[in-house]
Amino acid sequence: MSYQIVVCAGIVPDPLQTLEPVSTPQGPALKNEAMLPAVLDPWAAHALYEANHLAKNMPGSKVYLVSLAPKAKLQQVLMTIAQKVSFELIALDGPSTGFTDSHDVAAALAAAIEAIPGLDKSRLLLFGGWESAARAAGATLSMTGERLGIREQFQGVDSLTVGSDGSFEIRERVEGGKHLVSQCSGAPAVLGWATGNLPEPPNSPQVGMQNMRTVMPALQKAKPAGVAVTQQYASVALPKQQRSTRIVRDVAAAEVARELAQWIRGAH
Amino acid sequence: METILVLLHTEAGAPVGKAGLEVLEAARGLGGDVAIGLVGADCAAAAASVAGAGRLLAVEGEAFAQPRYATDASAAEALVKAAGAGIVLAPATSRWARCLPGVAQRAAGRIDTHVTGLNDGTLTRWYYRQRIEASLRRAERPWFLLLEAGIGPAYAAAGAAGAAYERVTAEPGSRTEAKGVIAPQSGEQTIKPEAELLFVAGAGWTKKQKDGAVHMDRAAELILGMLKGSGASLGSSKSLVDLSGEGHAVLPFLSHLNQVGQTGSTPRHAKGLATCCHGEEPHVVGWRFIQDRRAVNLDANCGWARGKADVLYVADAFEVMEELNRLLG
Numbered sequence: 001m002s003y004q005i006v007v008c009a010g011i012v013p014d015p016l017q018t019l020e021p022v023s024t025p026q027g028p029a030l031k032n033e034a035m036l037p038a039v040l041d042p043w044a045a046h047a048l049y050e051a052n053h054l055a056k057n058m059p060g061s062k063v064y065l066v067s068l069a070p071k072a073k074l075q076q077v078l079m080t081i082a083q084k085v086s087f088e089l090i091a092l093d094g095p096s097t098g099f100t101d102s103h104d105v106a107a108a109l110a111a112a113i114e115a116i117p118g119l120d121k122s123r124l125l126l127f128g129g130w131e132s133a134a135r136a137a138g139a140t141l142s143m144t145g146e147r148l149g150i151r152e153q154f155q156g157v158d159s160l161t162v163g164s165d166g167s168f169e170i171r172e173r174v175e176g177g178k179h180l181v182s183q184c185s186g187a188p189a190v191l192g193w194a195t196g197n198l199p200e201p202p203n204s205p206q207v208g209m210q211n212m213r214t215v216m217p218a219l220q221k222a223k224p225a226g227v228a229v230t231q232q233y234a235s236v237a238l239p240k241q242q243r244s245t246r247i248v249r250d251v252a253a254a255e256v257a258r259e260l261a262q263w264i265r266g267a268h
Numbered sequence: 269m270e271t272i273l274v275l276l277h278t279e280a281g282a283p284v285g286k287a288g289l290e291v292l293e294a295a296r297g298l299g300g301d302v303a304i305g306l307v308g309a310d311c312a313a314a315a316a317s318v319a320g321a322g323r324l325l326a327v328e329g330e331a332f333a334q335p336r337y338a339t340d341a342s343a344a345e346a347l348v349k350a351a352g353a354g355i356v357l358a359p360a361t362s363r364w365a366r367c368l369p370g371v372a373q374r375a376a377g378r379i380d381t382h383v384t385g386l387n388d389g390t391l392t393r394w395y396y397r398q399r400i401e402a403s404l405r406r407a408e409r410p411w412f413l414l415l416e417a418g419i420g421p422a423y424a425a426a427g428a429a430g431a432a433y434e435r436v437t438a439e440p441g442s443r444t445e446a447k448g449v450i451a452p453q454s455g456e457q458t459i460k461p462e463a464e465l466l467f468v469a470g471a472g473w474t475k476k477q478k479d480g481a482v483h484m485d486r487a488a489e490l491i492l493g494m495l496k497g498s499g500a501s502l503g504s505s506k507s508l509v510d511l512s513g514e515g516h517a518v519l520p521f522l523s524h525l526n527q528v529g530q531t532g533s534t535p536r537h538a539k540g541l542a543t544c545c546h547g548e549e550p551h552v553v554g555w556r557f558i559q560d561r562r563a564v565n566l567d568a569n570c571g572w573a574r575g576k577a578d579v580l581y582v583a584d585a586f587e588v589m590e591e592l593n594r595l596l597g
């Protein structure tokens with residue numbers, strides 16, 4: 001058994017950055033968006049690690065990374081990620097903002113995947129994050145899968161186990177901190193990953209060198225994705241309330257505990 | 269007038285629950301013709317509980333009892349068609365969240381998820397993991413919206429026993445079988461979405477304390493004691509749950525499912541208490557829907573001090589929790 005594992009992953013601002021919305025003729029955007037340091041979208045990064053792990057265990061498998069982002073920014077992010085896992089990059093040049101519509105992003109991603117030479121849909125596993133850290137809609141991957149005709153889909157996946165008969169046992173996050181366990185007969189399938197079970201792979205200079213041979217040409221070839229903001233935004237703003245924090249210090253632990261107990265019981 | 273379809277899946281023969289009734293009330297507020305699309309093994313009880321709120325349609329059968337993309341999507345697709353819906357609303361359950369984006373795609377429609385407000389055809393939702401709030405509308409139809417719990421008042425259902433509903437057929441085929449739901453950790457059930465209080469444990473619980481030693485067992489006792497005494501749901505920082513992934517001896521009842529924040533959950537509880545957690549932005553974005561916030565931290569300059577909590581107690585959480593558990597016990 002071998003798979004073609006296509007991982008869809010965008011890039012997002014580093015979560016420690018301060019974000020501020022601005023309005024532009026193209027729709028809402030982030031202030032200094034082009035300057036903000038970016039990272040591979042965290043849940044999609046987990047999907048990439050899981051894809052890498054699965055491909056290693058299934059000889060003959062191959063991992064593709066499909067990313068729609070501003071080319072120059074994507075190149076920066078790939079400098080790090082390409083040291084960690086082997087993949088063939090398919091890059092699309094376009095906005096990485098969360099304010100565009102999943103529908104349009106899915107159209108661009110699906111077209112790029114359809115164009116992969118030698119694509120064999122019977123062996124296709126479409127991976128990605130179950131939600132992005134930008135739009136967090138949980139929609140793009142599923143819509144991409146539908147466009148590719150894949151109707152076995154899973155979201156919030158924390159584990160995938162391949163049986164000896166090629167069937168999958170999949171665990172998805174559901175309400176109340178629980179997992180739904182499903183059995184699927186095998187590929188093709190869409191898996192939107194949550195955290196999974198794998199730590200971030202260590203850097204490997206060999207992997208980096210090998211990836212770089214294909215990453216740079218793929219970036220040069222990146223086609224404009226034709227994705228724009230189409231929704232009618234009425235407002236885009238930071239949350240209003242900043243709390244005025246009461247700082248309590250030099251008070252005995254017992255006194256703090258008494259105050260907290262009252263607060264927990266509902267008497268403020 | 270535009271048809272507004274409310275999609276509801278049944279829960280083992282039970283009447284429609286609170287989240288579903290909230291969506292129904294929101295639908296009624298949009299001023300169209302309301303239709304209700306039910307999905308499940310047997311929809312009679314659910315239909316009876318919402319009879320009178322709109323036209324009743326159902327996709328029924330054993331194949332539609334289990335949560336599963338292929339069958340849920342084909343049921344929703346058939347209901348949207350049968351109702352001729354321009355707007356489709358559903359509660360943001362894991363079941364609808366899994367399949368409705370794909371259904372929107374099939375229907376050549378658009379979807380917005382994690383909707384926290386809906387007013388006059390304009391929705392509110394958050395971007396960048398609860399850091400930026402936006403309101404927007406769309407012209408495209410059908411327009412699918414997944415509404416978060418607590419979006420507004422619930423429909424006060426009168427209901428009618430034995431209410432009639434129209435049966436709609438949908439393709440039952442799938443290569444997937446749902447086997448059941450499991451709790452990830454044996455023993456303690458620590459995540460309780462309905463709890464009043466969220467109790468967050470941070471990585472500080474695993475750090476060297478003022479005597480120069482680490483007190484993991486004591487930390488575990490204090491945290492579990494707190495959950496028992498208060499009925500709180502347990503949340504965690506990423507640093508603390510990651511430690512277990514790296515093979516450290518950490519708190520055995522914690523998993524990634526407890527993680528709150530940018531790459532974790534955004535739970536809804538009335539109150540939150542953070543202990544030994546620094547209150548960094550990627551963590552605190554997960555507190556967006558928690559109104560009343562307190563923190564216990566040794567560091568008076570931690571993130572909570574900077575407008576992220578209502579009260580910060582600069583104190584040793586080991587000492588405070590020991591006393592607090594006694595008071596709550």
Ligand SMILES: Cc1cc2nc3c(=O)[nH]c(=O)nc-3n(C[C@H](O)[C@H](O)[C@H](O)COP(=O)(O)OP(=O)(O)OC[C@H]3O[C@@H](n4cnc5c(N)ncnc54)[C@H](O)[C@@H]3O)c2cc1C
Pocket residue numbers: 015039042469470471472473475477504505506507508527528529530531532533543544545546547548549550551552564565566567570583584585586
């Ligand atoms: C891509 C990305 C995504 C992320 N997503 C998330 C996320 O979803 N959720 C999340 O939580 N983080 C997330 N983070 C990590 C985040 O930036 C912080 O590193 C993390 O939240 C820190 O966890 P902590 O506060 O528990 O630990 P620390 O930063 O180690 O803080 C420990 C705290 O414990 C206090 N302490 C120690 N002993 C005591 C005591 N006896 N009494 C009282 N206080 C004590 C210390 O003063 C300190 O403030 C993310 C980071 C990145 C890069």
